[in-house]
Amino acid sequence: MRPLHIRNSKGRRLSLDPSTVPAIELVGIDKKFGPVHANKNINLGVAKGTIHGIIGENGAGKSTLMSILYGFYQADQGEIRIGGRPTVIRDSQAAIAAGIGMVHQHFMLVENFTVIENITLGVEGGPLLGQSVDRARVELQRLEKEYGLEVDPDAVIEELPVGAQQRVEILKALYRGAEILILDEPTGALTPAEADHLFNVLRILRDQGKTIILITHKLREIMAITDTVSVMRRGEMVATRATAETTVEELAELMVGRRVLLRVEKGEANPGAVLLSVTNLTVKDSRGVTMVDNVSFEVKAGEIVGIAGVAGNGQSELLEAIAGIRKPTSGEILIDGQPVAGLDASRRRDLGLAHIPEDRHHMGLVLKFEEYENSILGYHRDPKYGRGALLDLDAIRADAEEKIAKYDIRPPNPRLKTANFSGGNQQKIVVAREIERDPKLLIVGQPTRGVDVGAIEFIHRRIIETRDAGKAVLLVSVELDEVRSLSDRILVMFAGRIVGEKTSDAGEQTLGLMMAGIAA
């Protein structure tokens, strides 16, 4: 066969690509995990120099398909063609050799290494680190300039904001010669500005001839940036469209198989007694930086109070302080009238608190546990789950199965290891556990991160029902739309302070300026 690629002296690819051959072609890809048929006979072609979106419900098989392309899993059947040539991708090294790079949802960076160390890691190309770092620096500057991917090469990863860490992941892939870039839910943890920045980078990459596959649950993003889009449902590829010829409504319907309400419908709030009261609260992070600065507010029964703000302005620390995870330096928190200073998370749950944490992987779930074990995390001392010292596994599993059915968690198997659920289904496990406790006060961080449109609709409805049942809800989300559509009152946080309060009909503009610390 005629070689489609040659390599130059630096080992980088030069394409001699006739644009008629798709950059990537998946033919009849099939993958089962035991009884779960994650990918059913998938066919997909992506033209070179385009951005292709893949959407689908939670557990539809998107990440699995990309993992097969990246050599993380082996398909049971089917063929991968790169540039028209059948290619066996055994592992990530083979994927990299075939010019495929992947930006994982959970970054694969060494936290306490610098940017340049992370980028050269594993491709040092010689025994002397100094030399290869110098070489890398030159190459990196070129890549940064070419694609608008600015990051400080000497910054330590853990001190960089999420958006910058992601740029490092992209640089890492490009540095290894990637021609095809896979991004699995890249905007989940990004602020809107960071997401815009990412999309600019992706556009430049595309215009330079790179091929990009983008998985996201945000249909807005699909419409804004992709050239073509495919829809997966229950392991099958059910449709492919040119983005210009489709609409958000059509895509949502293709994904879920029914019409989806993309708006939240809720009635008037009916505020009652104060269930959460925060007074002059100040919280410092582990480095001693003040993250929450003398904040006071109340949340009443029967209302949803949303906190809007750009990520990193103290919302996370505020939630953690209320939940009993982080100790405040000063101030008072009352839950249902009771001071909670000195109570740990489980004592606060006893007072009627439920908490959907922002970070499900570090807090909300123990990924190595089976699903049913996570369905009681934090509530395991409840006599309902076993009297005395013992756990009543039958009761716990029955309870877990009920929640699985109610929240449509897939696959409906309480014995499956939590890590083997898809991202969105993991989120549903947490949401189900916390909302089904019927708490007095529900505090929620990023409730719909990584969740598909159908499930967003469902989770939003459950949060509103919680409010209507006379509970108090405190909501933190970086999705301004989500805050605006769910909240009865909106507090805007900037630099650790609450800089203003608005009603839910406040305009995006107004809120945006407040979030940037410009107007009050």
Add this chain to the structure above:
Amino acid sequence: MTTASVPLPNWISYGLIPLLNLMLAFFFSGLVVWAIGENPLKALNFLIQGSLGRGDAIGFTLFYTTSFIFTGLSVAVAFHAGLFNIGSEGQAYVGGLGAALAALALDHYVPWYVTMPFAIAGAAIFGAAWALIPAWLQAKRGSHVVITTIMFNFIGAALMVYLLVNVFIVPGKMAPETRTFLPGGQLPKLDWLMGLFGLDQGPAPFNVSFLIALVMCYLVWLLIWRTKLGYEMRTLGISPSAAIYAGVPYVRTVIIAMLISGGLAGMMALNAVNGAAARLQVEFVAGAGFVGIAVSLMGRSHPVGIILAAFLFGILYQGGADLSFEMPSITRDMIVVIQGLVILFAGALEYMLRPTVVRIYQQFVKA
């Protein structure tokens, strides 16, 4: 990263891979034996015969197995809570004090089965007490248990020698040991159990503490997988941040886990002190605490795995002693080398073969 998360069926993870590891260990041990000019197959034969070939050989093998089950469980319980207890050796040693005190106090007056619960309690309480300070330092001050438990091994050893030489020694005798317990302070041998299989254990010290060890295996299983405390320990061990979120009390959980771990280590003394020697001697633990680390590692911190791994090390201990007797050019030190190879392959290099096995397995299921 590429194959680590590929799920494998249990019979491969827990059956085939450990077996392959073991075969590799024996292969390299064979090379060592061959290098010093002996016949590896003959050596293997001596090893097997010496540990499993006769009634008394089996009795000794099971005696060692019993000690290793206790210390293996000890390491495993701490491990589930995310703690690496290197101090089982010292906790077992001090546990011997509790076991001996019970025997010395009661053996004149009551039969063994009345003394037994007191000996168990004494061994467990003293062993747990020896884990308390490292536990407290870890929980409250963040001083790493790995460091503090190692230090406590040395302190424990010094303390025990002091007590045996200055307090418990029988007047007029040279050996630093207590008086011999009367039958009322001993744990009887399990001749009847061996008899069921038509075996005669002869002088081998295989005794009732083996049954106690099996009961503890069940209780540890119950603790880890069926109790709320075990659930909290596992949460803390796997994900400290999720434990904070769930309100698992860190200080309490760490201290309790370490106390249970120390108690289990202490109970190893039942086997050596009340069962075998019928007196408390210096250095009776003889490394069983450290073997416990390997046993727990190899047994994947699961009681069933621990029983199997303890049995394997029992074979190596007993068969190894016999082997160095039969083949004088294979010294005690060579046996330690072979044990080291087993630990290396079965424990530390657990994941070495995994990627290859995953690859073959994937080829296989595809076909």
